[in-house]
Amino acid sequence: MNYRAIITDIEGTTSRISFVTDVLFPYAAKHLPDFIRQHQAEPAVASELNEVRKLMQQADADTDSCISQLLQWIAEDKKVTPLKTLQGMVWANGYQSGAFTGHIYADVAAKLADWHRDGIQLYVYSSGSVAAQQLLFQHSDFGDLTPLFSGYFDTRIGAKRDVSAYAAILQQLQLPPRQVLFLSDVTAELDAACQLGIATVQLTREDQSAGKHKTAKDFYQVQELMQ
Structure with missing residues (x-):
């Protein structure tokens, strides 16, 4: 493959x-309300609750009001940074207790290992917090995959449909866009990345509507497309 980095x-x-x-x-x-009530005095949690209050535009909002807002954001699948951070803290307990493992497709585990072995730098860019991303890959169905990755990006670097986010990622990678490949199932995200010259492939695992990008059903097909 003619790429020095793959972002997924x-x-x-x-x-x-x-x-x-x-x-x-x-x-x-289910677990966020009790988690916040039990840990709200801890600096990491208190800081995120203050960010929730800023977004609510209610500086004096009490804990229950913050919890209600967070639960509403969960129901609406909002890509809100303090929500993602707090969710990550709660999920850490779930992973560590064995309540669930992180779902990873078998082809992903296999090809990530191959690409890493080939010297390709691997990165994750997801709306979930970096901590949540690391937890998923650390406690995956195929064991700890975090040693395969060189870095992680979340909404703190920018929204996934904004060109500026990909410009910031390129700046951190210090690579020309033609040497970077971005994998996603969302056409709008791929559109933003390709405006900068980043190579793109759309995953269509669950019959997503394809756009103008090359498509692949799995990571084996990604490999075939990019050779």
Whole structure:
């Protein structure tokens, strides 16, 4: 493959979309309220609650009001950074307790290992927090895959449909765009990346509507397309 770095999305790309909607989101919705009440005085949690208050535009909002807002964001699948960070903290407990493992497709585990062995730098870019990304790959169905990755990006670097986010990622990678490949199932994300000259492949595992990008059903087909 003629790429020095591959950036991959998670939902619909490395993992079933339903893993997030059917496992992670319900677990967070169930356990988030008690987690916040128990840990709200800890600096990391307190800081995120303050960010929630800023987004609510209610500086004096009490803990229950913040919890209600967070649960509403979960129900609406909002890509809100403090929500993603707090969800990651709750999911850490779930992974570590063995309540679930991170779903990864078998072809993903195999090809990530191959690409890493070939010297390609691997990165994740997902709307979930970096901590949540690391947890999923650390506690995956195929064991700890985190040693394969060179880095992680989340919404702190920018929204996934904004060209500026990919410009910021390229700046951190210090690579020309033609040497970077981005994998996602979402056409709008791929559109943003390709505006900068980044190579793209759309994963169509769950019959997503294809755009103008090359498409692949799995990571084996990605390999075939990019040779």
